[in-house]
Amino acid sequence: MSDCRYQPKIVAFFCTWCTYTASDLAGISRLAYAPNVRVMRLMCSGRLDPQFVLAAFRYGADGVLIGGCHPGDCHYQEGNYKTRRRIELLRAVLRDLGIEDQRLRLEWISASEGEKVQRVCNEMTEELRMLGPVRLERPQRAVAEPAGESR
Amino acid sequence: MTKPKIAFYWCASCGGCEEAVVDLGENLLTVVELVDVAFWPVALDFKREDVEALDDGELAAAFINGAVRTSEQEEMAGLLRRKSAAVVAFGSCAMFGGVPGLANLYESQDILDVVYHEAPSVQNSAGTLPAEHSRVAEGELTLPAFGASVLTLDQVIDVDYYLPGCPPPAGLIASAVTALVEGKLPGKGAVLAPDVALCSECPRAATKPDKLLVRAFRRPHQVFIDPELCLLAQGLICLGPATRAGCAAACPGGNMPCTGCMGPTSGVIDYGAKALSSVASLLDADGEDEITARVAEIADPVGTFYRYSLPASLLHRRVRPAATAEKEEVAP
Numbered sequence A: 001m002s003d004c005r006y007q008p009k010i011v012a013f014f015c016t017w018c019t020y021t022a023s024d025l026a027g028i029s030r031l032a033y034a035p036n037v038r039v040m041r042l043m044c045s046g047r048l049d050p051q052f053v054l055a056a057f058r059y060g061a062d063g064v065l066i067g068g069c070h071p072g073d074c075h076y077q078e079g080n081y082k083t084r085r086r087i088e089l090l091r092a093v094l095r096d097l098g099i100e101d102q103r104l105r106l107e108w109i110s111a112s113e114g115e116k117v118q119r120v121c122n123e124m125t126e127e128l129r130m131l132g133p134v135r136l137e138r139p140q141r142a143v144a145e146p147a148g149e150s151r
Numbered sequence B: 001m002t003k004p005k006i007a008f009y010w011c012a013s014c015g016g017c018e019e020a021v022v023d024l025g026e027n028l029l030t031v032v033e034l035v036d037v038a039f040w041p042v043a044l045d046f047k048r049e050d051v052e053a054l055d056d057g058e059l060a061a062a063f064i065n066g067a068v069r070t071s072e073q074e075e076m077a078g079l080l081r082r083k084s085a086a087v088v089a090f091g092s093c094a095m096f097g098g099v100p101g102l103a104n105l106y107e108s109q110d111i112l113d114v115v116y117h118e119a120p121s122v123q124n125s126a127g128t129l130p131a132e133h134s135r136v137a138e139g140e141l142t143l144p145a146f147g148a149s150v151l152t153l154d155q156v157i158d159v160d161y162y163l164p165g166c167p168p169p170a171g172l173i174a175s176a177v178t179a180l181v182e183g184k185l186p187g188k189g190a191v192l193a194p195d196v197a198l199c200s201e202c203p204r205a206a207t208k209p210d211k212l213l214v215r216a217f218r219r220p221h222q223v224f225i226d227p228e229l230c231l232l233a234q235g236l237i238c239l240g241p242a243t244r245a246g247c248a249a250a251c252p253g254g255n256m257p258c259t260g261c262m263g264p265t266s267g268v269i270d271y272g273a274k275a276l277s278s279v280a281s282l283l284d285a286d287g288e289d290e291i292t293a294r295v296a297e298i299a300d301p302v303g304t305f306y307r308y309s310l311p312a313s314l315l316h317r318r319v320r321p322a323a324t325a326e327k328e329e330v331a332p
Helices: A019-027 A052-060 A079-096 A114-131 B015-021 B027-034 B048-052 B071-083 B092-096 B097-103 B106-116 B170-181 B271-280 B288-296 B301-305
Strands: A010-015 A037-042 A063-068 A102-106 B006-012 B034-041 B059-064 B068-070 B084-088 B133-136 B139-142 B146-151 B161-162
Touching: A010 A019, A019 A063, A019 A114, A037 A114, A052 A063, A052 A079, A052 B271, A063 A079, A063 A114, A063 B106, A079 A102, A079 B271, A079 B288, A079 B301, A102 A114, B006 B015, B006 B071, B015 B027, B015 B059, B015 B170, B027 B170, B034 B048, B034 B059, B048 B071, B059 B071, B059 B092, B068 B071, B084 B092, B092 B097, B097 B139, B097 B146, B097 B301, B106 B146, B161 B170, B271 B301
Parallel strands: A010 A037, A010 A063, A063 A102, B006 B034, B006 B059, B059 B084, B084 B161
Antiparallel strands: B068 B146, B133 B139
């Protein structure tokens, strides 16, 4: 990357029917957007286990973006509604654990909205750039372990 | 034949786990016939030197309860690890961090400030704080170091078996000790409890609706709880669906919702995330504003879903604000 500013890492979970297709459309339409987003394809945003979000943060993500079908458009009727409830509750938990609201973003992006993928990815990258990296800690002992005894 | 030697020890805990051993009642006498208790600070007058005098691995098992925060607890855990063939993390605190683990929501300095300065019942005009070393007329006094976070036992030492519960149910303790004496313990790393969800043994299970939807969440003091009906169907946050069985659903049986002390079933990495997922999907609300309002009604979300497991969770503790965190290199 020639850009030497801080580059946040974003893990994105896109549903295969809407948002993932939209990101394909963005690519086919030659819409350039921030390369900070790593996309994982799920069959439905409802497949998103909140554990995935926490694992993303634990293993180095600075933000997590979830993309699903617009309300009423879910291929499986109500997967996106369940996601909306889970993410709202997860956000409340993360807030109390010191992870800012902007680091977890849920967007409804239909298959035709390639430019929305571009806009959301760019916006989120800029917002996280302002926030800086997440600094998660590993468990630390009160007394440092003597060398050679660590597991 | 010499009887196998066992040890009980407590770290950061309330004493309830010790109580649970005593709760074995007359069965405790059977246990004492089968094993020699070589160390149990709460009940017997053995000292640290007695443990140090043992050969490495001489104890058949050490049952350690409580989370770990101080250097003393780390040392004792390490000592018992060396002297024991098997270490059992006994109870939710040793296994997941437990209620003391909620201290990971705060900085250690904030905790000291509240306890030694700000609490309304404290008179400390000299501003005295506990110090690892202090000099008095008689010489130097020392206290254990206070760690930055609460840890689970297996974040400090290697653990062979896990016995969950706050405290572990007497039946599970008895079967663990029996398995130990008979040499029938399962493979290393096993949780000595059933691997199914609590609902499977809940007396209210039959009243759980097929399609469970909750209009609004309620707390136990806000409703008259029906003693028969599924607690989730009454709008109470019961964590039974996300929690391991083994306690005979003691809390739902006693008209209180499950708070998740038995931890998750196998395959779940982060108990709180799984528990909040199961609760959130029951919410009967679709609009964004309505969902936000319903979620805001859940008091203390971390304390509700991570009541026993914050130190064991993927995040482990509250993220320190950027101002106190070390500067990190930002160049790619």
